[in-house]
Amino acid sequence: MTLRSGSSIRIGTRRSTLGALIKSGGAGSVYLLPDDAHSVAKIYHERVDPPSYTDRIEAMLELRPHLPDQVEGGKRYVQIAWPHAVVRDERGRFVGFTMPALDVKSTSELEQVLQERQARAAGLPVGLGAKVTLAANLSAVLAALHAQHHYVVDLKPVNLRFYRASLYIALLDCDGFSIQGQGKRFSAPQVTPDYLAPEFQARKLGPAGEETQDRFALAVVVFQLLNFGIHPYSGRPASDRVPTDIPARIRERHYAYGLRAHRMMTPSPVSAHAAIPLELRQLFDRAFGKDSEERPSAAEWSRALRSYAQPSSGRLVVCARNREHQHYASQPCASCVRADLIAKTARDAKPRPKPNPRPEPLGGRRGARGPVSAVTAAQMAQMQAQLTRMQAQMQAQTAQKVAQAQRSWWSRGSGAPAATGSWSSRMGIAVRVGMAVALPWSFARLAQFVQTLYAQLLPSSGAAALDGWMNAILMTLLGVGFLAACGMFMLVLPRMLKNR
Template sequence: MGLTVVSAGGHTWKLTEQIGSGSEGFVYGVDDARPLVAKLVPDPPDPDAYRRRIARLVRQRREPRTVGLLSAPVRLAWPLVPVRTADGSEADRVDGYVMADMRHAYQPFSHLLTTSARRAFLPGATWATALRTTLALARLLGELHAEGYVVGDLKPDNLWVDETGRVGMADVDSWQFTDGREVFPGRMRTPGYTAPERIGAPAGTPPDTASDDFALAVLAHQLLMAGLHPFAGHPADGGDYLSYDDNVLHGRCRLVDRTSVLLPRSVPPVDLLPKRLAELFRRAFAHTLRRPTAAEWAQAVTAELAPGRLKVCAVNAHHVHTVERPWCPWCDQAERGDDSYPDDPQEEA
């Protein structure tokens, strides 16, 4: 028997198939004429606080600082109405909310991060698409910060993208925000997307806009380097590879110190980046420098998308690169054993 959820006002929705899950909850399709889904969170650390959080987010949909963020086209899977499962005893009921179904207009962000997924789902994607996606993500994050929201757990799993590079965001219920005098702290963090100052910090340590800016830089690197994580690589000193976070803490990043990590020859060449963006990455990942903000990223990427800044390879029309590079970096990569943007999307990876 399928689940049924009910709002405080008595409206019921039948849930269909489970379409996603995360560290806190499960997402289900909703039997409704509108493109909706429902997120249920079975065991929040503090159920009363979670219900209050959702109620406040629903209320904030009508506040001036949020209205602009929610204007069409839809970019945020904002909670529309709190719900509870309708069956079982009061103690067994699960809280959650109904939100827009991002699948209606987007694809999972991860489809841009691997060659096989790009070719299957976004066959027209090029490096220009990666730049436009970086710009859209930076602009959206900058708008959220300007209105007092901190994402806190920015990662591919809660992001969406379309073929033009437009970006959407989900998991709004984990954000950090204030409502009146009450602070609703960020609750989550994900290895590989956690700023160094938060790695190893006690549970409950709140995020801030600077920690979001670190995750933005990681995502921008993955977009512009065909999925490569900026802290990927085996320690060049002969030590064991432990994790992205271990490399973050020890500053093992090719863009900060080329001698710090060992990477396969087939990864995209580091000099495919225009100087302006390479410098932002160094500032984002070097522990001693001021991290660029989302607004700075938006400004820099806008400049790289200006007319005359991009060039199409004469050999492969899917190979787009900055005019600062005299020859095609993707052809160089292909000669080393891989091609992130092959010219025939139907070809086997």
């Protein structure tokens, strides 16, 4: 028979009825009790075999931790939801237990307060004083639990809650803890690798190691509370041999925040461990050292942290620069140092605009006396304008000379310019090519004319004797004249045109 709101139950020898459903989880559902405003009933689901929890709950009833409710300002704060009585159905079968009614709505997960940004978004405290108080209260609750040889085992911030108004810790789901019974232990098999001790990363956690596991996980949570949520096994690896995941670093004991530097790991640059007092750093070194037997107990953490959590001790002081910050006496404010470092990193990472290049002054760079005056700047602008005009004039003159050098010889008389690539330049080239053809032809015609004239003037009888001699003289003179004309055309004329 499945129980629901309105079902009849028996609490010890008293009959009662299940009220409204508050919440339902994997193992069971929690209901209000109409006849008891300070208690609720947890009823196990049938699929989880409720009778298997009978011995565990009875062992919890026999060994209660000494954690009385705290009353402040007329309000009651339940620190641990420990079973009060066994609940049975009308047939007398075990179905669950009653426990103190805990105002879950006034609590928050401890995970939310570790990161400052997340804490601010949720309206939670961000100062060191509140976090030290939370660490001290958590240690005190675990010390009371350990005194009865009960252990949380799967201890981590997401499984822990605290009251926002008083900062007291509220432990829920206690029936999942490792419980010490009469000659028998009811273990807790669930663990989280990021909070599991090094010796249990490679082998199974047994009942004999549950207290040392709780001590290790407590030290990790306290370290995160006091150091901006940084995990003690995070940091910067100094070698490629360092694993990248937290469980593997725990297994190989890569703790980078000890009093002695780790040879393969360096701390996170925003860590506040250097500003933590020596006695607390020594506790951390013992907790994360090689000898698990040296780990501080929850009671030892509670005593050490309580002295810092009490305002009257003066061991925590308000920051003079930011009233929202607190820091350890005689130590710098780690929150301010961290904020400055983050701001500097953001400024360095932001790309800066490149300055526009300025024209170089004629007299060189500015001296050490500062910027030039307005008059000097105006004069410099005028000089630069004059320089620009001079450069333009020089360029025009150069272009004019080039044009004159390229002007054809036949255009000189008329004074017409011969620009590069113009029709007159092309015409000059054509004329010179024509002359190269016409001159030889003209000398040939001249030679033919002279020969004809010579034959007409001399009688035929006398010409025969002188014919060979005259021909030789005539051809020599014609050849010399031809060579002179070619030299005039090829050498003298180009020079004359170039010099004009």
